[in-house]
Amino acid sequence: MTQGTPSRDSLIAPASTPLSRIRNFSIIAHIDHGKSTLADRMLQATGIVAARDMRAQYLDRMDIERERGITIKSQAVRMPWTVADEPYALNMIDTPGHVDFNYEVSRSLAACEGAVLLVDAAQGIQAQTLSNLYLALEGDLTIIPVLNKIDLPAADPDRYAAELADLIGCDPSDVLRVSGKTGAGVPELLDRIVAEVPPPTGDLTAPPRALIFDSVYDAYRGVVTYIRTVDGVFRARDRVRMMRTGMQHEILEIGVSSPEPSPASGLGPGEVGYIITGVKDVRHSKVGDTITDLSAPASTPLPGYEDPKPMVFSGLYPIDSAQYPDLRDALDKLKLSDAALVYEPETSVALGFGFRCGFLGLLHLEIVTERLEREFGLDLIATAPAVSYHVRAEDGTVTEVTNPSEFPEGKIDWVSEPVVDATVITPKEFVGPVMELCQQRRGTMQNMTYLSETRVELHYRLPLAEIVFDFFDQLKSRTKGYASLDYEPAGEQHADLVKVDILLQGEPVDAFSAIVHRDQAYSYGVRMTAKLKKLIPRQLFEVPVQAAIGARIIARESIRALRKDVLAKCYGGDITRKRKLLEKQKAGKRRMKTIGRVEVPQEAFIAALSTGEDDR
């Protein structure tokens, strides 16, 4: 049961595959639960990637994806599979597994009729998988429950099969058992997909419509747009219109990924593939838009997606200010393939010129920063992640604040902050520590249910600001790595928030201002002033380091004046060394920033902004 014969192949050729021979599915899995490895085995089992061409995580294109073992951008691969002598075309639409990229998951799911729910047989279902499962169930997708890594010594398939069966309401014996490592169970899984996932529906004769579910910038080919055709057929050289943006393009190339791009004559109803139109900016080929034929346009677009909204904000600054134009160019380029990234220029007294950037979450921030540094050779400093607040001043004006320095002066009526509904799944012995953590982070418990005898699902409403800091790390360390977290936006709430400024010799250092809960203001002030005292070199004069809410000083440290800075010995053999030392210091001085009269090395800012374990 591998590849079909040539005559058989023609039955599943792109543009002429009947709906009944198409299966569209995605894989829902937690990070590390082996989705990419299972996908690799499917590529091999269906024969589209020969063993000799195989590399691990074949579909993960970015270095960062391979190194971190995560998928950031979704992909669609067409694979032939024969059951009872009948050939089928399976489209596997990959989904990212991290909470930051949930919007990508829902996009992928909208292009499918079925989902493989893949769970590690040694770990059981995790919070993010659960939320993706709910997304799939909401979309009426057929779920195929699968336990992976059954070859692991720690695997406990019976226990987790029962858990999965409980969750989706099936019999534990319906839960398939596979090993992405050995390939065991993979052909059976492909058979199950053909048998259980319903074929797509669509109308061959209706005016063509296709949903854009991803749009990727490629340096050589321009924007590659991934589509799922619903009605009609799209062919190369067709003129098409984007129904929402109104933009018109010509299809220069149309095809399927198998898994390398493979041009085809067209894509018919129910089929998944890509088009290339020569546009250079992903915003011209917007995810969620509907493509239709210019000559025979459809009247109503398909339901689309909401634009992803940035949740976490951070200032990105080049360490060497000469790299500012390079940073701008790099962001412009990244934006071509990452529609969720938003940024605008920003100036900081401490850090110079940079950009205020909005991200989907912390991982998104981390990945963008890493890509900027790695792919564009930039040295960056990122300010502490912040969320977006609304502040109403006494005069009634409401300001949106994504940067503490925009916090209005004077009397404040109220401040509201974004909150999320968080789900934590943990073994029951860690319920205490998890509750303690959530309470420390101003969480309100909503409910708690037992997934099984040993595993508990906790629901909390938490301020987003409390999560973006180091919540996930803390959660992991308090549960020995067992707990998993998922959250979704749940509006805003009023809270007693204040802006804490950090002053050096009376001058505020904008990069260190923070919006924190009044109860935490004092400890933030004490922590930051102590940190800066340690990091800022002594000056010719005493330098007070203060934390203040408005005009009220809440913490104070003092950097004593420098008394001695001279090399004791300088004889014949020391002169060259001494001079070189001096030249090095001089080069270092270029990285000094002057706040008032205080000279602060850039490294001090970087160190103060980097947040360690001891910071909470």
Next chain:
Amino acid sequence: MPHPDPEGEPAPRNGVVPGGRTPEHFGVYVHVPFCSVRCGYCDFNTYTASQLRGFSQTEFADTAISEVRFARDTLAASHAVPRRVETVFFGGGTPTRLPAADLVRILGSIRETWGLAPGAEVTVEANPDSIDAQGLRELAAGGVTRMSFGMQSAVPEVLRTLDRTHDPRRVPLVVRAAGEAGMQVSVDLIYGAPGERMEDWEETVEAACALHPDHVSAYALIVEPGTALARRIRRGELPSPDEDLEAAKYEWAEARFLREGLHWYETSNWSRDAETRSRHNLNYWMGGDWWGIGPGAHSHVSGVRWWNARHPAAWAGRVRAGESPATGRERLDAQTRYEEWVLLRSRLSEGLPLAGLHPHALAALPGLVSAGLVQAGAAQQGLLVETLRGRLLGDLVVDRLLSDQEIQGYN
């Protein structure tokens, strides 16, 4: 582990200096790389007997004399023959690990080669326990005019921290003997050893003053990377130096030396009068020329600086083969010479002539004066002379003078 050599260009085998000219002032330094024990703080190029690997102390004098001959030929070929030698300095290591006769023989070859100026200063460094009255008389008879004793501290605990083996009670004996032999006397002190209290340092300074030396050098202990001391501090066995306490010690010493009639003339050096300053060291600081004999020694002739192979065996091999023992050198361009001039002259009581400063350095001057780092009166006379506070912040003064940034906002 001594600190690494500077990066430079390779030195030619014949050692010839391009653009050589007759030195205005010329000194000879002889590096004697032997010690009985390795002190924990020391990163100098020194070796105990067990570390010499195929090189014997007895070969040193002959090899050093061979390098003197090589120097004679090289300077001649470079058109940089000194008119005479004004100062000779035997440093180390512990030069007095060698028999006095060896030192006298090396000095003799220097005298024969270039001639010693009338009243030439010839200094030998010694540990108080490495020499006695007899040895001192021999040195004086052989032409040595000045002894520099490594006293370091009067407090036994501090000496132990520094790995110094001598009995502090020996110091007055050798100082007196050197004086009786007709030589000038300098003592070296170290402050800021881990655990040294203010009282310990006061006791040391008192003891040094009681010797009525002609000259004192007092150095803050530098924790050099790679030394045993640095390791012990890193492991937390010893506290790291407290710069505020060091500043207080310097200030205390300055006041006490002044009462003793010892006047500051370089950041870490005090002397009774102009005649008892170390002329050899002043030659370094004034940008003069010198040839450094011995393993790891640096030389400076006609704007070229070079450094010899560090291990005694490697150095000796090259010298015996008639090659330059230098392993690297650098040619000082105008900018480098300017930087060194600022760096070295600003440490001297003689001061830095303002006439030689670049405009942006002059622009920094008012700030340095108002910050109390530079003497206002001297500045009006056209000289940059550091105040006591400025001496303690000398690196910062140099940094301001050489900084190309706009200087503003001082107290």
